[in-house]
Amino acid sequence: GDSVTQMEGPVTLSEEAFLTINCTYTATGYPSLFWYVQYPGEGLQLLLKATKADDKGSNKGFEATYRKETTSFHLEKGSVQVSDSAVYFCALSDQAGTALIFGKGTTLSVSS
């Protein structure tokens, strides 16, 4: 079945450091890919998405490119802030109308 694999956390960075969180997927079709963020004590918010190969999703300085050849959707940010501290989830949707499948989540902690 479909699945998402994320790098294990926690990831601890200093402010202004470069961030990469790896995400790879397994799917039978051509899924849509997502990154969601969960701030402490809150629900999940959509951070960015990509619906087809080579699409780049971007939001709030974060970017991820849909790489079909490597089945990956790595999240990057050039300069993290303390306010980026949160749990990041990679997810996919293989079919319209079905629930999203999530990775295990990666906790990011940014210190000043």
Next chain:
Amino acid sequence: SAVISQKPSRDICQRGTSLTIQCQVDSQVTMMFWYRQQPGQSLTLIATANQGSEATYESGFVIDKFPISRPNLTFSTLTVSNMSPEDSSIYLCSVRTGGRTEAFFGQGTRLTVV
């Protein structure tokens, strides 16, 4: 995007009791889902709430323990029955609307069973 109101936001319950969580959406949505997020873990799909019919449960989840209702296209409830401390989790309502690839989430219900 859909705005989802989930109630209660948190609760502390005695073991053996039941809690009903409500999910209200500000617009009609095609699909509604319930997830569980155990402490420090990812999201696990409990079931798909089907409008006007029985919910579709994932492996490991049963209707007697997690009865779900969805009387219309904007509202659903999840009941956690006969609770034990192992049911302590965040329960999240999620929706998908026609024509949109992403899902939207409520703020979650943080349940502690003592």
